[in-house]
Amino acid sequence: MKYLLVFALIGLVFWMWRSQRMDHKNRPDKQPADKPTNSSGSTGTSRTLVPATEMVACAFCQVHLPRPDAVAGQQALYCSTAHKQLAGE
Ligand SMILES: [Zn+2]
Known part of the structure; x- marks a missing residue:
């Protein structure tokens, strides 16, 4: 019974650590995925900025x-x- 509790705790900690890591992993994954749309959008904004500079x-x-x-x-x-x-x- 004691071991079951320890395993449950380890499992919970591992799951939390994994979900946190997944969150961290998802953010950089999302950024490059957003970047092409952002860069195409930023070229649009840079295009509007170019005439001034x-x-x-x-x-x-x-x-x-x-x-x-x-x-x-x-x-x-x-x-x-x-x-x-x-x-x-
Ligand atoms: Zn001159």
């Missing part, structure tokens, strides 16, 4: 600057109106 190179001095800060010429983008004029636009 997109870097363009000045056609005159090749300096990189955020696209919103760039001065648009007829054929290219420039870092400043001075370089736009120097480039002959």
